């Protein structure tokens with residue numbers, strides 16, 4: 274089964290400063306009115322680690338029973354705060370997704386349409402686009418779920 278791991282959580286935002294204070298350049302209000310920016314400034318705001326509790330620091334898994342959900346919620350809270358600034362827009366929560374196989378632990382890869390049609394790359398004549406390539410168990414599960422003929426000799430099945 275394909276399992277998705279999400280990490281590197283971040284909030285991306287585009288900052289369009291209008292006044293010096295929007296850039297943290299305070300104390301210029303009496304003298305200055307506008308700030309000109311050549312191009313939009315894109316920033317990534319990273320959440321504080323879940324295990325960093327101020328007076329003590331621990332691994333995320335010790336601090337949370339739902340690391341992915343807690344990081345998502347923390348980033349959504351950051352995004353909510355950022356959206357309150359008039360000079361910040363296009364705020365998005367993002368993360369990096371890694372897909373791997375629950376059976377063999379390898380990175381998840383699937384046959385492309387061209388590979389599935391190529392006799393040198395297909396496992397047998399029943400291979401189709403989207404079929405996993407890592408191990409027999411993943412192939413067996415994929416084919417059973419779609420009513421496709423399993424590999425010869427039941428390879429990948431429970432009793433194989």
Ligand SMILES: [Zn+2]
Nearest residue numbers: 374377407408
């Ligand atoms: Zn596998």
